[in-house]
Amino acid sequence: MTDNKPFANRISVEQVEEGALLAPKFDGNGLLPVVTTDAETGEVLMMGVMNEEALLRTIRSGEAHYWSRSRKCLWHKGATSGLVQKIVEIRIDDDQDAVWLRVAVEGGASCHVGYRSCFYRAVPVTTEEGPIELSFKEAEKAFDPIEVYGDAPNPTQL
């Protein structure tokens, strides 16, 4: 059988976990979760999802592509903001249903709020009852989101 597809079929647990062919498992919505880190600092910049096309475009182009759940479209990160994520390395996990991107970010920032990382606040470990107070881990924003995004709708949902 000549099979020229980029993704292999999933035949056995051993093949998926210990094999050397990319055989990704997309969930019921056709998506897999992605975590993106700064290749230099190890900082987690963002979490997102990819569909088949986003994964293939990332592999082909060397720039991070995601599926935007808020806009329901393929999302070439940085197309609006200029903050393109250049791929340093792509990793896949044991059961091939999650992706880790190590990237270099032009402009050094990845968060639509203007911070370097989307994870700019820490949650304490505490046994105290009552509301849990966050602490900010980035002293200032890396860019002005209004300058960069203008009046594009904010993706945050309540």
Place this chain on the structure above:
Amino acid sequence: MTDNKPFANRISVEQVEEGALLAPKFDGNGLLPVVTTDAETGEVLMMGVMNEEALLRTIRSGEAHYWSRSRKCLWHKGATSGLVQKIVEIRIDDDQDAVWLRVAVEGGASCHVGYRSCFYRAVPVTTEEGPIELSFKEAEKAFDPIEVYGDAPNPTQL
């Protein structure tokens, strides 16, 4: 109004993104995605999910708890394997629907296949057609999964 709940209500985009109270958003299944990195090396160890109880137990105990989708139960990571993840820092993202755990792992490994990280294989950036070949990034396993897990069912689904 005296409100002693640990999680604040989500009132506005500004409060969620720029506020200092933990107001997490769980998805339709009551879950939020979690990425866990080694606090020392920055390596991504695993991705998982938390429900409300798993997040609260992590905050209260200082040890990583997840929701196991394969076993459908609260999962105190390391309860079976001894590979407990001690919390160094918990981060929450801009819209508070994703968590980043920075941990120290007793035993240094987190993957049920025996590797340090679940992300032990790299996907190339390539324009070549045909099956995509992975490369192994960890030279050897950190532990013997059969010794550690015995005949516990493998969580990988085809």
